[in-house]
Amino acid sequence: MAPQKHVADVPRNILPRLTWNSSSSRPSVTVTHHPSLATSQRRPLPQAWSPVKRRFSSLTPPSQSAQLISTSSRDAISGYLVSRGTSITTPATSNTTPRGNPIRHNGVYVATYHPARRAFHATPVRPRDHHFDTLKFVKRLQAEGFSEEQSVAMMRVLNDIIQESIQNLTRTMVLREDSERSTYTQKVDFAKLRSELLNADSTEAQLTRSSHEKIAADLAKLNSRLRDEIGRTQASVRLDLNLEKGRIREEANSQEMRIKETETRIEQEVAGLRERVEAVKFSTLQWLMGVCTGTAALILGAWRLFM
Numbered sequence: 001m002a003p004q005k006h007v008a009d010v011p012r013n014i015l016p017r018l019t020w021n022s023s024s025s026r027p028s029v030t031v032t033h034h035p036s037l038a039t040s041q042r043r044p045l046p047q048a049w050s051p052v053k054r055r056f057s058s059l060t061p062p063s064q065s066a067q068l069i070s071t072s073s074r075d076a077i078s079g080y081l082v083s084r085g086t087s088i089t090t091p092a093t094s095n096t097t098p099r100g101n102p103i104r105h106n107g108v109y110v111a112t113y114h115p116a117r118r119a120f121h122a123t124p125v126r127p128r129d130h131h132f133d134t135l136k137f138v139k140r141l142q143a144e145g146f147s148e149e150q151s152v153a154m155m156r157v158l159n160d161i162i163q164e165s166i167q168n169l170t171r172t173m174v175l176r177e178d179s180e181r182s183t184y185t186q187k188v189d190f191a192k193l194r195s196e197l198l199n200a201d202s203t204e205a206q207l208t209r210s211s212h213e214k215i216a217a218d219l220a221k222l223n224s225r226l227r228d229e230i231g232r233t234q235a236s237v238r239l240d241l242n243l244e245k246g247r248i249r250e251e252a253n254s255q256e257m258r259i260k261e262t263e264t265r266i267e268q269e270v271a272g273l274r275e276r277v278e279a280v281k282f283s284t285l286q287w288l289m290g291v292c293t294g295t296a297a298l299i300l301g302a303w304r305l306f307m
Contacts, residue, residue, distance in 0.1 A: 134159065 134155050141151035174182075 132159075132162070 137155050137158070138148075138151040141154060142148060146154070
């Protein structure tokens, strides 16, 4: 385990500020020094702050190890500092200290300022959320016997794994605002659909009711008209039947009268014929009696003559 050395904390009020100038097509960075930096420039750095005397277990030169650590931990810590609105810069030291040296805060090299290679863009840096205390985790690993580089690397790997796991979990999820918006949209759509269905139902019911009433009125009219027609037909049929019955009765009466007249005439003719027959019989008897009498007289006369 590496021995713990005394580290002097750098106050934030003496750190310079980075301001963005987005008037040109390519933004530039302006370093604004704090007024209290004038006194700090005259003071020499503490012994623990000098990166030259810092020894690492991997025997890496101070500048290279600081760059490696800053590269591994810059994405993890700069996101937290950017999300809080804090700009990462180097302290304004004397001309003897190079500007590419890293900044050490609470025993961890947090960043390295490279004015020649640093590329700034107009797009704001997306903050990277940390789901655990990275500094506490690094200190705990160092307390367990890991070196500073290993602790920072493990912290970064663990942070990447947690971030990737959270991204994999949240990839199939939606935001509460989107869910509420979708729910509200669905409720509005359902309410609109319900109102439309109610309106359509009421309209269809009214149309059906009106058509039913119209059909019922038409049926009543047709029923009354049919009844009138049936009554008229029955009355006309009855009238025709009565007239036909009267005519038949009259014809029957006339036929009976004719039959009676014919019978009377026949009886009269029969009576006349009987009288004629009786008269003919009487005349015939009279003629026969005359003939017989004449014949008898002739016979008697002849007999008297011959006798």
